[in-house]
Amino acid sequence: MAHPVDVHVGKRIRHRRWLTGMTQQQLAEQVGIKFQQIQKYETGANRVSASRLWDIADSLTVPVSFFFEGLDGASEAGSDKTSVPADLMGDKEALDLVRSYYAIPENQRRRLFELARVLSDVA
Structure with missing residues (x-):
């Protein structure tokens, strides 16, 4: 079973990639890996190493911290006065x-x- 943090990081990779309009193949080429590995990262099946996450962040033009945003969002979501889903980028x-x-x-x-x-x- 995948660790919840790996699943969260994978979702954030996928969402940022979608937002930029990049395909898995394009991201994989920029990072220097096969697109199947990107698939595994995005589902949380494989854990992303620190150096690989650094390369992915660089390719997607976000800080590494972007992939960890929202991990504690569940407790903060109830205090927001709007009805925005906790994982809007999801x-x-x-x-x-x-x-x-x-x-x-x-x-x-x-x-x-x-x-x-x-x-x-x-x-």
Whole structure:
């Protein structure tokens, strides 16, 4: 059985890779391994070594600490006044929404953001 931390780190690798639009093959090539190894990391089946995590973080342009964010999030999630899921980056729909949002030209994006903010205040 996979360790919960390995599963969490793997999910964070997958979510960041999705967010950047990178395939497993592309990430594997940048890190210098086979894509099957990326698959095993992402499912938590294999533990990522410190040096490999460093290379993955570099390829995905995030600090190594990114992969550990949210490990203690369960206790903090209840104190948040919004109903945002604890693992927001684990939701493929949310990731697709973020990608689509950033594909909108900046001036329109700001207007959309203000509209969403007003609508959420009303709800």
